[in-house]
Amino acid sequence: MSEELRKFTDVDRVIHEPARLMIVTILYAVEKVDFLYLLHETGLTKGNLSAHLSKLENAEYVEIEKTFRGKIPQTLISLTPAGRTAFETYRKQLETIVTRLSEETK
């Protein structure tokens, strides 16, 4: 396997999945959001979104806090420091790979 292709396999698989990447990107820009906001922004189904959040929580990249807004249950989601670092690392890796590939194809 070439060096560049090997780098693709080194990226964080938890974040690399498109739906989770979208979730983490949204969370990176803010302090916290609620489940309803993520549902609207990602366009995922409730079950699908819950599954992805669970994976991110298991990786300790997000913190999920269940609270109430009046009588309505509200789940607040935020990125942990580890999640922020992981996302920043992922972005740098992606940038390096894309830059290298662009140079090689010139």
Add this chain to the structure above:
Amino acid sequence: MPQDQLHQIARRTERYWFEDGIWEIGFGLIFALLALFYWITSLSDWTGPRSFILLILQMGVFIGALFIMGRVVKTLKERITYPRTGYVAYRRPEPRTRLRKALVAGLVAALIGAFVSVISSLQVMENRLPLITGAILAVALAIIGYRFNLLRMYLLALLCIVLGYGLSLANLAEPLITPVFFGSYGLLIFLSGLITLLIYITRTRPAGEEEYPDYEAPSAEDRDA
């Protein structure tokens, strides 16, 4: 996912704050309060040493109006926006940054007050004050439009210039010009916010208590799938 798409997702999240028009409603209310302040103060004579007191009062009114705007915006968002399209808490700036922003806001308020006082005292420039200030406001709105990719801010900027030109042509004299100026811009921005809010309400609906979507931790089987 390309980097620019990630950037767009992040930008869209930042833009969410402006989606419902509530910010403009609040901003319009600030201008309305300032219009009221200038109208009330126009009933007395504030020349000489008292003009300094007027400057201090103006800063206080501006900061007070910002505080009231914050409360109004927060309440409207909690009642209208969050139940419809969800809640976002934006990252708070560092304490040093907050202090710097508060000082800048105070300085801007003082500069605006001084600017209005100077221009008002220059009878030649008095008629140009609405046009000049409208242009400054238009630039600020255009910057917001560019930063957050909001088309309606460009339209609002254009309307501010048109309004400024119209007010300049109207050739109003003190004590009317300043209250009319702030009141007109306030009404324009307020209406922009109101129209945006009505469109937003039409396009969305609040999730009722029973159907409110919430996170459910997947079962062990689903997790392993």
